[in-house]
Amino acid sequence: MTDSRPSRRLRQGRASLAISFFVQGAIFALLVTRIPALQDRYGISDGLLPLFLAAVPILAGVGSVATEHLVKRMRPGLVLRVVQPVVSLALLSAGSGTTVWQLAVALAVFGLTVGALDASMNMLGVSLQRAYGRSIMLGFHGAYSLGGITGASLAWAGAHWDLPLPTLYAPLVAILVPIALIAGRWYLDHQGAEPTEVVRDETTVSMRVLLPLCLVMAFAYIGDSTVSNWSAKYLEDVLHSSEQLATVPYNVYMVTTLLGRSFGDLGVRRFGAVAVVRAGALLAGGGFAVVAAAPGAWVGMAGFTLLGLGLCVLVPQTFAAAGRLFPGASDAAVARLNIFNYVGFLIGSPLVGALGGAWSYRAAMLVPMALVLVTIRYARSFSPVPAGYGDGHERPRTVDVG
Secondary structure, three states, X not given: OOOOOOOHHHHHHHHHHHHHHHHHHHHHHHXXXXXXXXXXXXXXXXXXXXXXXXXXXXXXXXXXXXXXXXXXXXXXXXXXXXXXHHHHHHHHHHHHOOOHHHHHHHHHHXXXXXXXXXXXXXXXXXXXXXXXXXXXXXHHHHHHHHHXXXXXXXXXXXXXXXXXXXXXXXXXXXXHHHHHHHHHHHOXXXXXXXXXXXXXXXXXXXXXXXXXXXXXXXXXXXXXXXXXXXXXXXXXXXOOOOHHHHOHHHHHHHHHHHHHHHHHHHHHHHHOHHHHHHHHHHHHHHHHHHHHHOOOHXXXXXXXXXXXXXXXXXXXXXXXXXXXXXXXXXXXXXXXXXHHHHHHHHHHHHHHHHHXXXXXXXXXXXXXXXXXXXXXXXXXXXXXXXXXOOOOOOOXXXXXXX
């Protein structure tokens, strides 16, 4: 009887990558939760702030595209080891400058490198899942959620004690950067290839086949950005909660996201990715419906709880499905798919804001609900790929995007 347990090297690779996801979740949360403090530090007007915020995901998309070509010459693990400290230092620079141009440069560097970081992390995750032979992607994204909760909590403490941004960021970056660098020693590329080996893609990625997954990714991040940008305002202005209570939904959302991702891999192993994606889309759609119809704040928070449990499975499974569709070109597929992370982020918040202002915020919640439910139509793209697929042949049943 053969031992099916993963090797020690694989387990080390998995743990080290989870640490990287955790660090990035914390760093990103430390940026987005302290945007008001950055605005005050640099004296940025409300009219100019959206331009700064939009530039980050746009440049992140550029960084993701560049990474697709970069990994043809070097391992994704090496890319990740280089860019993760740069992302952390860019956060510190953003919080330590004194003039607007310094903030612009810091956010530009942050955007470009975070795109490369997101792409390379998920490339490694996809190849490790293939080596394990079972679903582990949700666990990596669970580590990201845990990092986000940690970073948001530290940011809250900094705001509570009125710490200047350099005082808050400097010690945290001094801790997180060495942790990431040490963990990077055990990254594994391409199903456990030797550290000196560069594995190049041998097939091309068909955007026609990848398109359903791109749409699912965009829809998921439209839903996610709706929660992160509008949940507090929705509870306070529409459901008439207190200002203090209005800060709770996003924290609840993050916690339920962590819980869903912690146990989601078990669901995928037992019921399959298609069933989990369909269930997640239904839960998320139901969550938006509850939020839109909520008579009060507590029911609204129940809706945001459902949203966290539903949306949390979609993004990790989308990356995993891309790896299955193009096993010979998974790095390129992940890099292209990752762009739609930022597309959804860019569309979601302005879309809900415009609809809420012109119509009503209750009705605006029905739009991300409808988009998330469309995911059910594309759930077939998450099914196991037939033998021989990914060698340049397309599978017709995954390309029905009309």
